[in-house]
Amino acid sequence: MNRTSEPTAPSASTHDPSSTSPIISVNHVRFGYDAAAAPVLRDLCLDLPGGVVTALLGPNGCGKTTLLNLCLGWLQPQAGSISLGGRPLTGIARRDMGRALSLVPQDEHVPFEYSVLEYVLLGRAPHLGTLQIPDRSHVRAAEQALEAVGALEWADRSVNTISAGEKQLVMAARSLAQEPSVLLMDEPSSHLDPANTARLLDLIRRLSARGVTVVFTTHDPGLAAAAAHTVALMRAGEILFCGPADDAITSERLSATYGVPMEVHVVPGGRRLVTWQTRS
Numbered sequence: 001m002n003r004t005s006e007p008t009a010p011s012a013s014t015h016d017p018s019s020t021s022p023i024i025s026v027n028h029v030r031f032g033y034d035a036a037a038a039p040v041l042r043d044l045c046l047d048l049p050g051g052v053v054t055a056l057l058g059p060n061g062c063g064k065t066t067l068l069n070l071c072l073g074w075l076q077p078q079a080g081s082i083s084l085g086g087r088p089l090t091g092i093a094r095r096d097m098g099r100a101l102s103l104v105p106q107d108e109h110v111p112f113e114y115s116v117l118e119y120v121l122l123g124r125a126p127h128l129g130t131l132q133i134p135d136r137s138h139v140r141a142a143e144q145a146l147e148a149v150g151a152l153e154w155a156d157r158s159v160n161t162i163s164a165g166e167k168q169l170v171m172a173a174r175s176l177a178q179e180p181s182v183l184l185m186d187e188p189s190s191h192l193d194p195a196n197t198a199r200l201l202d203l204i205r206r207l208s209a210r211g212v213t214v215v216f217t218t219h220d221p222g223l224a225a226a227a228a229h230t231v232a233l234m235r236a237g238e239i240l241f242c243g244p245a246d247d248a249i250t251s252e253r254l255s256a257t258y259g260v261p262m263e264v265h266v267v268p269g270g271r272r273l274v275t276w277q278t279r280s
Contacts, residue, residue: 023051024082025082027083028044042238043238048213053208057232058235065106067217068217119170124138154170185214185217240256
């Protein structure tokens, strides 16, 4: 049986990532959750360029989410080091990290009945003093973030009553309200329908145009081809290739990444259609 994965928008890979300096550098990092088991990441080296969109592309379980959590400082490497803007993560204060980096997770349990606007306001925390109450300027920043993802009309709804796709957009708004210089997104389209995926792609492009560094994980080659300037191919805790999207999204490299025969076809408009074989 043939399966296909097609970008929903033209590729962003015309940008030259080699012209930018790395904003995050991962140097010979090793990490595992269980000392008795094989490491999740093994001697991984990766430079993430600043001001562009990078996709971490690979199959489920290859270590993409773990790598994001290490870049956030939520996990500590068992070997190697990670730096942000040339500074070791271990030497950066948590408050400064919160202003520089933000994560849009795949999902998040919200234990309280926040309204959507109240939830997005949580993203302003790094910009508030101890016990400081958000003023109108912070509320406006949250409203602008909701407007950016097309979710301002949900501001008064409970965050626990919206759909999974709506919640994914609201989580993106919370991260935007944080005003980070680096936005990390974990499988950002996993709950989105085609219309909202197109909205997400537009948002990623607008952020990149403003100079925000965007790094997202995905197992979908089509999304990587549509949104990313740079693609890092991951398999079994290692980087197989990192470079311009057009060089990464090839039949040979995708087949090696996913362990199944894959073919890449360039269709009218420059989009890349990916097909692969499954057992019938």
